[in-house]
Amino acid sequence: MLQCDPDWAPSLHLGHTEVKATTTDRFKRLRRRQQQQQQQQQQQTQPQPQQAPEPDHTSPEAELDNAAPLFPAPDNPGTEEYMESETSGEGAVMGNADEQCTMCGLRLQEIMRLQEENQKLKEELSKRALDENSLKDNDSKVKYYTGLPSFSLLMGVLMQIIPSLPTSKERKLSHFQMLLLTLMRLRLDLPVEHVAHLFDISRQTASNVFIETINVLHAHLSPLVYWPKRLCIQASMPHQYVEMFGNRVTVIIDCFELFIERAQNLRAKAQTYSNYKSRYTMKYLIGITPQGTISFISKGWGGRASDKQVTENSGFIQMLSPGDVVLADRGFDIKESVALVGATLKTPAFTRGHSQLNAQDVEETRKLAHVRIHVERVIGCMRSKFNILNDTIRLGFVVPCEGEEKTLLDKIVVVCCALTNMCPSIVVKPSC
Structure with a gap:
């Protein structure tokens, strides 16, 4: 038999005998529409002379078959389901367009909301940042x-x-x-x-x-802590000083102490211990003008040093001029040192063994205390503005800086005095 031949191949009953007529007709119509579409495209690209229209003798059924498709057909013929989906695609596209417009509006609103929220968060963050x-x-x-x-x-x-x-x-x-x-x-x-x-x-x-x-x-x-000239002091001197001491008051002095840590060295420990404060301190001499500005600040001295020692060795005496009047507390026994430069020292009167002061000394002491209180107010103002002066200073701050005589604490005190001078004075002038 031929089936036993090695070159034999089956050609019958391969499953293609059942071909539906409708499928063939649909394919023919599809090819016909494609050909018509190609012809129309060629006519548009290559214009031809106009001819009289010929009478059309085709039947209505043929016209329907020959009509161009509403939607372009794909290169490869599709199934019936594909054609049905193509015919219903216009309504789906319109619906998707409406949905996309709605989604675009919602997305735009969300973007604007996020931008506003981002801007608010940036503003809040900038307010909290230290800049x-x-x-x-x-x-x-x-x-x-x-x-x-x-x-x-x-x-x-x-x-x-x-x-x-x-x-x-x-x-x-x-x-x-x-x-x-x-x-x-x-x-x-x-x-x-x-x-x-x-x-x-x-x-x-x-x-x-x-x-x-x-x-x-x-x-x-x-440089903001400077000693002004006498004419400048007299031109702006408050009336209360003029009424009590004339116009020769130049400076009001006092000392204040800052707490420091206890040193390990015995000599440094002895030099920094203050009997008045019963703690280890650094002492500074401060001088203010009658207007309330700081005009002199000394370097730091150990708490053991007396007010007289600090005043005479801090360079304060060299700043005085003949005729100047210096107001100080009882502890400043520097009358002789001040007199050497032609200046006058005013301090509260002592009882000097008497049970009480006479009326004149009481009145002068009252006047002096009334104006000398301003230096204590300036010291208190400076220490309240800069709380570092109220805390215990570590020893590293009282060691002289490399190549300098001043310590870091001395520089801190000078900076605090200069910044205090940049603020309004606490000495209020009485209204004229």
């Missing part, structure tokens, strides 16, 4: 963190010291933040660890920034 934007237009906040009365004054200090501040790309702090960090430590007496967390820096960086900025502030602001 220019957080303190701008908020003088009460500036006064709390720095002790200065206004933001404009703070920016003035910054503009003055910017050329001397160190610049480094590795540091995260700006010049403003370096100044703010230093003033916050002076004002609030914040620990280094706390300041480091506030500014997101290391503890060592916070300590270095504080020391460097104090050195720069001392170099630029120390």
Whole structure:
């Protein structure tokens, strides 16, 4: 048999005998429509001369069969389901377009809402951050963190010291933040660890920034603590001084002490122990003008030193001129030293063995105490503005800086005095 031949291949009963007539007719119509569509495209690209229309003798059924499809047919013939889906696609597209418009509107609203929320969060974050934007237009906040009365004054200090501040790309702090960090430590007496967390820096960086900025502030602001000329003092002297002592009062002096840690060295321990405070202290001589500005501040002395020793060895006597009047407390036994330069010392009267003072001494002592209280008010104002002066100072601050005679504590005190002079005076002039 042929089936046993190795080249034989089956050709009958392969499953293609059942061919539906409708499928064949549909395929023919599809090919006819494709041909008509190609002819129409060729006619559009190559225009032909107009001819008279020929009468159409085709039947209505043939016209329906020969009509162009509403939607372009694919290259490959599809199934019946594909054609039905193509015919119903227009309504689906219109519905999807409406849904897409609605979704676009909702997405646009959501984007606008997120942008507004993002802007609000940025503004809140900038207010909480310790930079220019957080303190701008908020003088009460500036006064709390720095002790200065206004933001404009703070920016003035910054503009003055910017050329001397160190610049480094590795540091995260700006010049403003370096100044703010230093003033916050002076004002609030914040620990280094706390300041480091506030500014997101290391503890060592916070300590270095504080020391460097104090050195720069001392170099630029120390001229604010100056000894004015006599004519300037007399031109702005309050009337209460003129009525009591004339116009020759030049300075009011007093000493204040700052607590320090106990030293390990026996000699340093003995020099810094104050019998008056019963603690280890550093003593400073301060002088103010009748207007209430600080005109003199000495370097730090051990708490054991007397007021007379500090006054005579701090350079204060050399600042006096003949005819000046100095107001001081009873502890300042410097009448002879002041007289050597032609000045006069006014102190409260002593009983000197008597049971009580006479009427004239009582009246003079009352007048002197009434005006001498201003120096204590200035000291109290400075210590209330800068709480670092009220805390116990660590020993590292009282060691002289490398290559200098002044200690870091001396520079801190001078900076605090200069910043106090930048604030309004507490000595209020009586109305004329």
